[in-house]
Amino acid sequence: MDRREVAAVLTYVGRLDPRLIRTDEGEARSQLNTWHELLEDVPMATGQGWDVRQTSRKRIVSSPYPILPADVAREWQTYYRERLARHTDPTPMADPDDPETWRAELLARRDAVAAGHAAPSEHRELTAGRHRPGLKDQLAAVGSYIPAAVRAELAPYRPARAAREAAIATGGPDVLAVPCEWCHADTGEPCRRRRISLDGSARGNAPRATAHPGRIDRALAAQAQAPAA
Incomplete structure (x- = not known):
């Protein structure tokens, strides 16, 4: 998030928990700098279920203590790791004889999943896709594994x-x-x-x-x- 987005988050959480409101200009600037330092790599929202406002609201409801930027950053890290754990790296479309392009596509897809811009490719995709022509006939001809x-x-x-x-x-x-x-x-x-x-x-x-x-x-x-x- 950039500073403007972080300021919007602070306004939102301050409305839910007035203890976070800073009336002194110097204190407000210091608070904004701290939150931006810890949340600079955290997106405001993604299309895959992440939203800083929802995360902050849940934290405020579940804890009697004022919310900290580290609380939001930890929730983002949990979200990040959970998505990568469910991702199975589908085979890139790039030519495997071009290892640099092949690897770049693989890492780009992984980064998009971790950042919440793309859905994880789970294990069912390992068996998805079109079958090889004639495969059913070959399996029928083989029959039992015991001749x-x-x-x-x-x-x-x-x-x-x-x-x-x-x-x-x-x-x-x-x-x-x-x-x-x-x-x-x-x-x-x-x-x-x-x-x-x-x-x-x-x-x-x-x-x-x-x-x-x-x-x-x-x-x-x-x-x-x-x-x-």
Whole structure:
């Protein structure tokens, strides 16, 4: 702020808190010099939510002590750091083979964000923009990260998963998407054989290749209630 803007701020805060009013010309000049020294780098207002008058008013309302220029300067530093913390430096439009221009554009954008002249570029912009042509077709061609031939070779070693994948491929329910009330298997875990001895203790807990009938019924019910894609 220049001296005229600082004088306007002093007039405003003096109207809200008469203790800041200086009637002596020398004292008023000294007060203006002090405020201008500390607030010279602080803007009066920006288009991104900063306003010295609002900041001063909040300070006067929240504190019983007279407001100091350092209070306003500290609020500006907090505003400044918070905006830079949310900024992710989007890729400049300049040619990356021209490092000086590329860096100048990067720093100019950062200074504009910190000064409140531009909005921060947050993390969502990292995935914004146009996709490369043909990307969806390439992803569809890749399919699963496990090739079909390898998946077939692994099927004998993980029968529960193989049965689950086969059922889903034919339009059946995902039985592991619901817990089993019979063997108490959690969601995503295969059912287990529960062998109970005569005294009530468990004698076996081996995983089953197929789910218990009750779990299949619950999966069918969940599939029927699911909204159509």
